[in-house]
Amino acid sequence: MGSKAIIRVKDLRAGYGEDIILDHVSFNVYEGEVFVILGGSGCGKSTLLKAIIGLIEPRSGKITIDGDEVSVDDDTTLQKILRKVGVLYQGAALFGSMTIAENVALPIREYTSLPKESIDVLVKMKLGLVNLEGYENYLPSELSGGMKKRAGLARAMALNPKILFFDEPSAGLDPVTSAELDDLILYLNRSLGTTMVIVTHELQSIFAVAQRIIMLDKRAKGIIAEGNPKYLRDHSQNQFVKQFFNRQADEKGVVSRGSQ
Amino acid sequence: MSVPETPSTSRYEISENPEGGITLNIHGNMGAANAGQMIDELTALLSDYSPSSLTVDLEKVDYLDDFGTLVLAHLRKLVTNGGNGFYVINSSDKIKELLSILHFDSLDEKMSIEKKRSSGIFIRIGEATLQHISDLKYAISFIGSIILSLVHICLHPRSLRTDDTIRYMQRVGVDGLPIVALISFLMGLIMAFMSSVQLEQFGANIYVASLVSLAMTRELGPIMTAIIVAGRSGSAFAAEIGTMKISEEVDALFTMGFNPVMFLVVPKLVAAAVMVPILTLFSDLFAIMGGLVVGVFMLDLTAGAYMSQTIKTLELFDVFWGVLKGGVFGVLITWIGCFRGFQVRGGAASVGQATTSAVVSSIFLIIMCDSVFSVILRYWG
Incomplete structure (x- = not known):
């Protein structure tokens, strides 16, 4: 694991309208690590991700990526930051009017001076990495959910960014595809040194890929646990953390109360 | 590394x-x-x-x-x-x-990516023809399901989604009123101005009032209103249903046992059928006001004379005929808008196409339908 903090979040407060969803959130992500943000539904995982990549403006606090402060207003810096970042969205967010190859080629064509034939080869390599050879001319609507996700990943890593963000990568995938995606994440992390920031609540995936996690909680509006997932599972004193990692329902839950 | x-x-x-x-x-x-x-x-x-x-x-x-x-x-x-x-x-x-x-x-x-080869011209013509035939079939069955839903509503009035209907009435009617009023006012102004140039030569200024009121109530009022509603609401209907289609919301309605047509189309249809005639009335009124402004300030007519000439010219039937047309146009706009929305397949680009074609087809149908009305009136009235 690299020692340099590539993402620094300090005293972040974010929310929508009147609701404050995250408050006093501070953490670092170090270069080259696989970092997982997890927590129950509605705890602000996606909000945190959006704040980090500059899609929403936090109420207060400071976020820096690779030394540059993320600010919605400072377009030049934001552009510089965004070049170092790739995002795989929950629904893959492929452009429906373009083929898979065109989707992946789009950033390469825009930001490099490579000739068209070379871009074609690159696109083939990228799609090969995510096991989608032969689907170059398909439209996103002709692909299954898992294939779309993989194509979305190929596009996110088109320019080999320093940091890849994943919003619920396993959502809607079968266990086999999900495991393949995990392997791919680990492989990219190992071979290219890409820092991975993953938002998920898929337990198996967390144990498979995460080197370090933070857990957010709705009631605490912030981080309730930080560290290695296996260690936390076995040693955490926090009730919610234990429940989460051992997949137990709330004791006050409807089902358990009904069965008593 | x-x-x-x-x-x-x-x-x-x-x-x-x-x-x-x-x-x-x-x-x-x-x-x-x-x-x-x-x-x-x-x-x-x-x-x-x-x-x-x-x-x-x-x-x-x-x-x-x-x-x-x-x-x-x-x-x-x-x-x-x-x-x-x-x-x-x-x-x-x-x-x-x-x-x-x-x-x-x-x-x-494996250097370059071969593009999908496009098929020959005859195959494409054939495919396009088949596509149009299946579109037509779908359009007819869509009319059928609308009629069935309307019959159902007539038999069970409580199954109409009243809240939605009122919401759409507001969007189609109330929210559209300012622009309809403004455009009609300007239309009346322009017509009065243009006709006065000719009529002034014969000292027939007073007939400006007849021309504006008759042309607006019978023809231009309903057409202008319908075109504005097609642009505002027909496109919105197509985009709304199209997006719902993509995000599987229409499928969700279906599996929950709702009839998508009943749920999504009928409230819009009722709202448009009620509100477009009302907008047409407002359009008539504002056009006459536009003409009045020209008459009073440029043609030296008194407001009283202008209005009494207007009342003398217009028969109740003219107003009724215009309003009837407005109602029919409202139904047409909703039908086309919703139909195009339900035809959406794939992604965002398809929603754009549906929206465009909803507006273009409604305007075409409005003009077509208006000429049918003129023919009917010619031989029947």
Whole structure:
């Protein structure tokens, strides 16, 4: 694991309208690590991700990526930051009017001076990495959910960014595809040194890929646990953390109360 | 190895060996930031030599990714075009793994992406015809399901979604009123102004009132209102239903046991059928006001004279006829808008197409329908 903090979040407060969803959130992500943000539904995982990549403006606090402060207003810096970042969205967010190859080629064509034939080869390599050879001319609507996700990943890593963000990568995938995606994440992390920031609540995936996690909680509006997932599972004193990692329902839950 | 900071330029060292081959030492990064530049530089550099073989030494390379692999493949292509040898030496285990995963050895063979070949003209004409026939079938069955839903509502009035209907009434009618009023007012103004130029020559200024009121209530009022509603609401209906279609909301309605037509179309249809006639009335009123302004301020007519001429000209039937047309246009706009919405397949671009074609088809149908009305009136009235 690299020692340099590539993402620094300090005293972040974010929310929508009147609701404050995250408050006093501070953490670092170090270069080259696989970092997982997890927590129950509605705890602000996606909000945190959006704040980090500059899609929403936090109420207060400071976020820096690779030394540059993320600010919605400072377009030049934001552009510089965004070049170092790739995002795989929950629904893959492929452009429906373009083929898979065109989707992946789009950033390469825009930001490099490579000739068209070379871009074609690159696109083939990228799609090969995510096991989608032969689907170059398909439209996103002709692909299954898992294939779309993989194509979305190929596009996110088109320019080999320093940091890849994943919003619920396993959502809607079968266990086999999900495991393949995990392997791919680990492989990219190992071979290219890409820092991975993953938002998920898929337990198996967390144990498979995460080197370090933070857990957010709705009631605490912030981080309730930080560290290695296996260690936390076995040693955490926090009730919610234990429940989460051992997949137990709330004791006050409807089902358990009904069965008593 | 980590992703490089900035587009650092790479350095090259070339040494010739006795057998006529050359060895290329690459220093630095081989990544996305400098791949294009490297290809250009290396092509220029190697054009001075015509080596029997090329050995690329990667010992000093700090970072290599698929862009770097591409550079290597390009180098290989440069020398092996003449049937010469190409070797990569001193690559680290990581680079070896990457090269094998990217199938570096067979990279040239699968160079370009073949585009899907488009089929011949006859096949395309045939496909388009079949598509239109199936569209027509769908359009007719769509009318059928609307009628069935309306019959159902007549028999069970409580199954109408009243809240939705009122909401759409507000969107179609109340929210559309300012623009309808403004455009009609200006239309009345323009018509009065244009006709006065001619009528003034005969001292027939007072007939400006007749012309404006008759033309607006019978023809232009309903048409202008319908075109505005098609642009505002017909497009909105198509976009709304189209987006719901894409996000599987229509499927969700269906599996929950709702009839999508009943749920989505009927409230809009009722709202438009009620509100477009009312908007038409407002349109008539504002057009007459527009004419009145011209009459009073430019033609030296008194407001009283203008109004009494208007009342003398207009029969109740004229107003009724215009309002009836408005109602029919409202139904047409909703039908086309919703129909195009339900036809959406695929992604965002399809929603755009549906919206465009909803507006274009409604305007076409409005004009068509209006000419049918004129013919009916000619032979019946």
